[in-house]
Amino acid sequence: MDKVFVEGLEVLTTIGVYEWEKGIKQKLRFDLEMGFNNAPAAKDDDINKALDYATLSQAVTQFAEQHQFELIETMAERVAELIFARFAVQFVRVRLTKPNAVVNAAGVGVEILRTRKV
Numbered sequence: 001m002d003k004v005f006v007e008g009l010e011v012l013t014t015i016g017v018y019e020w021e022k023g024i025k026q027k028l029r030f031d032l033e034m035g036f037n038n039a040p041a042a043k044d045d046d047i048n049k050a051l052d053y054a055t056l057s058q059a060v061t062q063f064a065e066q067h068q069f070e071l072i073e074t075m076a077e078r079v080a081e082l083i084f085a086r087f088a089v090q091f092v093r094v095r096l097t098k099p100n101a102v103v104n105a106a107g108v109g110v111e112i113l114r115t116r117k118v
């Protein structure tokens, strides 16, 4: 299966389980991997047949900036749903890192893999 990926997409948003987190913005980093047949776009050299990673990145950024959750698990799941709703991908892997959450850790986070239901 071909893939299209987006690495290190940084978004500032309000996220966290603690009260002090609900009034601030924190950085999240998205690493996204989508299953998509790249051959038709390559054959015709046509962006309209490609999974446009720029449009996808913009959609994820806008969603993450505009929605507030407690858990990064919830953000990851909702972003996967958004990608399935807007883009014709077979699967999506969402790796979500909260870089500044744990002192002495470079990052903490979750990764989910979801396959489109037929």
Ligand SMILES: Nc1nc2c(c(=O)[nH]1)N=C([C@H](O)[C@@H](O)CO)CN2
Residues within 6 Å of the ligand: 015, 016, 017, 018, 021, 070, 071, 072, 073, 098, 100, 101, 102
């Ligand atoms: N599995 C998770 N653990 C924790 C989360 C989370 O979203 N998923 N969140 C927090 C706090 O919001 C933390 O990031 C504050 O530093 C703790 N554990």
